[in-house]
Amino acid sequence: MNEDRDVAPLQHYDRSYFSSWNYADRGLGRFSMYWFARRYYAALVRRYAQTGQGALLELGCGLGHLLGLLQDDFRCTGIDLIDYAVEQTRKNAPRARAIQGDAAGTEIFGEGEFSAVVALHLIEHLPRPQAMIGDVHRILQPGGLWLFATPHPNYALRRFKDPESDAAGKDPTHINIHPPAVWRAWCEERGFRVLRHFGDGLWDVPYVPLLPVKLQFALFGFPALIQVLTRSTFMPLALGVNQIVIARKIA
Secondary structure, eight states, rough: OOOOOOOOOOGGOGGGGGSSSHHHHHSSSSHHHHHHHHHHHHHHHHHHHHHSEEEEEEEEEEHHHHHHHHHHTSEEEESSSOOHHHHHHHHOOOTTEEEEEETTGGGGTTTOEEEEEEEEEEEGGOOHHHHHHHHHHHHOOOOEEEEEEEEOOTTTGGGGGGGTTSTTTSSTTTOOOOOHHHHHHHHTTTEEEEEEEEEEEEEOOSSSSSOOHHHHHHHHHHHHHHHHHHTTTOOOOBBEEEEEEEEEOOO
């Protein structure tokens, strides 16, 4: 199984990225989908990561909100290629260490340096994601948590969407989108045990004509809301616009 070798479109990675494509379609304020999602991911990290004041790394830390939620629980580090992202991380997670650099450049970190590594919608942007998973394995402690989220190219209702303009397809920086079996195989090949692999819900409405978008969001998105509010992981992969992987480095 070979990984893709696309070239990363670096020209898109500047401040404007955070007002383009998927960021342009969603609010970031209190009680927004983004706001709930960051709290959900923080709860998953606390649940599955080893207890104690371990070290956590977020690859592609974006605006730093997840690190802001976890900075009291872990010694947090974030890395992002975009200078604006680093500025915002320092603002939103003042106790975290924020580094400007390529998230694939993990050679700056030591072997077994972290007890948890998180990458939310980062790995699909990388030209060599399979190698990146191996790098994550190196910098994690035995038993360490590896949690990432990435688009699901074959979720159940995508056939009703235009794949060129839906949440996964409209972002030209998504150069490595793969089905669940590929990500799972790459994790297992690199020495991870996958604990949970599930979907995040059918939130990328509309799927059908005539029905108002808000009504579709309520109907199709309700199970995802329950998953988020209950901090559970019950959503089948087929019912997720994105797939979420929770894995542990085999000790």
